[in-house]
Amino acid sequence: MEIKDIHKVYFIGIGGIGMSALARYFKFIGKEVAGYDKTKTPLTNELSDAGISVHYVDDLSLVPTGFLNKDHTLVVYTPAVPTSHSEYQYFAQQGFDIKKRSEVLGLITKDSFCFAVAGTHGKTTTSSILAHLLKETGTPLTAFLGGISEDFNSNFLLEGTDFSVVEADEFDRSFLRLSPNVACVTSMDADHLDIYGDAEELRKSFIDFTNRLKPGGKLFVRNGLPLEGITYGIEDGSDYCIRNIKVEHGTYIFDLGTPDQDFYGVKFNKPGRHNLLNGLVAFAMAIQAGSPPYRLVEALSSFKGVQRRFSYRIKNEQFVFIDDYAHHPTEIDAVFEAIEEMHPNKKVLAIFQPHLFTRTRDFGDDFAKSLSRFKNVVLLDIYPAREEPIDGINSEWLLEKMTNVNKKILKKEELISEIKSQDPEVLVAMGAGDIGLEVTKIKNLLDYAH
Known part of the structure; x- marks a missing residue:
């Protein structure tokens, strides 16, 4: 049809x-x-x-x-x-x-110049940055996003139909329904092992995705991934490369090198080196639409972000409250490192809601290692989503693996009193389940205290 x-x-x-x-x-x-x-x-x-x-x-x-x-x-x-x-x-x-949703995306985008963003992490932020850059440079596009862009206050943008921006989701091999003109792969960490069985099968699926590029299409690959393409990275001599990074008042300032020219003093406001990489590949992809690079540089500095992707819900001199969708060990590591870089030497309390019994089971040791980097951690019960419980796999099992001195499991209704008793300088809530609904309640109550 x-x-x-x-x-x-x-x-x-x-x-x-x-x-x-x-x-x-x-x-x-x-x-x-x-x-x-x-x-x-x-x-x-x-x-x-x-x-x-x-x-x-x-x-x-x-x-x-x-x-x-x-x-x-x-x-x-x-x-x-x-x-x-x-x-x-x-x-x-x-x-x-x-x-399936992925088939419909393929149907909608087949007659447009399609940008597809793939990767086990970073899809939503990268596609949102790309949509923002293209919109700011007057490109007639339709964008389907996996989060609420703070620039559009929506997960959907329709400025025209000549170009399309979509997330190429590896879950259920959905991305194999797309045939993009330009694609990127941000990461290939093991995930969705309930679908793939092992990391090798996941890797093969990403290779299959890259083979779905239209003739003459271009593939951008984060340097270090086992794929052939145009590379991007930080301080590593990639085709598109960020160099000389400084942080001033919570803003990154850096130089950006491309195969054709260099740009100096580029600004980007989203914390975390992972977000710098997302911004870099979005910039590289947007050039393929014919957007003037100097205008793309300007647009990078005005990107606001995506809800629940290192979103500041409260930010003042005394207290910071960050909300993040992190639900994989690699993503938790990225959040930790961004907090260390942007808010050094602060007392941090992390709240984490594990997502899926299978993911918790498959990456239990990695979750424990990542969460143990935070000195103070509160776990919520596992959010089951589409799954039935697995015997012996629960938040108590994960807590036992963690090496934190200050660690505990709480119910959602106990969070406010715990936050007040610990009195952190930085509070971060992480997870892909319904913890996002709790964040607004926490913010509303803490606003009065700060």
Whole structure:
């Protein structure tokens, strides 16, 4: 089914960050849109406010009648929804056109000049920076983001259809549905082993992704990864390279080298060397759209960030509260190093909510090592998402592996009193589950104290 043949689009799991962006897109181009999700969230509320019908019980009678006609109706689902879901079962048995989110992204972007951002970490920040750079330089683009850009206050941007920016997600091998003109790979750390089995299978999948580039396409690869492409890095002689880094008042100032010219005194405001790398590859990719490099340099300095990616919720001389999506040991390391660089010699308290039983099991030792770098850590219970519990794998099991002196497990309702009793100078909340909903509560209560 081509986009022009679709009249109605029904989403199973419409509240997901990527799914909701697609829902916005179809609504914007004039299609009728409705969907199901199991939980009401700020995202689903925004979809409802935009005129999209959303319900929260798996009940076919709640699906608007017009969407039960398979002619001209596309059904989109996320792999996080089990195929035992009764609405999914109905649509499958009745022969509806059913596609995964990744297939729909491929359908939408196939006729555009497509930028795809791949990697086990950094996809959302890199794609958000890229979308910001292209928008600021007047490029007609559509962007589907895996987080809420603080520059657009949205996970979706429609400035035109000539160019598209998408995240190429390795989960469930989704990125193999895309055929980009320009792609990057930011990282290839082992993850999603419930899907791949081992790190070697994950590596092969990334190679398969790079082979999906359109003829004449370009691939940007972080220096050190086992892939052939245009390299980027920090102080390492890559094709695109950042040099002479300084930090002044929380802002990075550095020199940026490209194969054609160098730029001096470039500014970037997102903490962390990992974010510098994300900004660098977004800059390199944006050049491929014909954007003037000097204007891209200016746009780098105005990038605000992505919600829950090292987001400052409170920041003053006495107290800093940081919110981050980190849910993998490598990401926790990156958060720790960014705090050390931007807020040295401060008393730090880290709150972490593990995400998925399988990920906690597969990387238990690595999680313990990364979390033990923080002197003070609070663990929440594991957020299960799509999974059933695994016997013996819980936050108590992870806590035992950690070497911190000050470590404990708490319930969410105990967090405020614990934060007040520890009185940290820097508080960081990390995790990909529902800890993000707690962050607003914590901020509202701590605002009064600071």
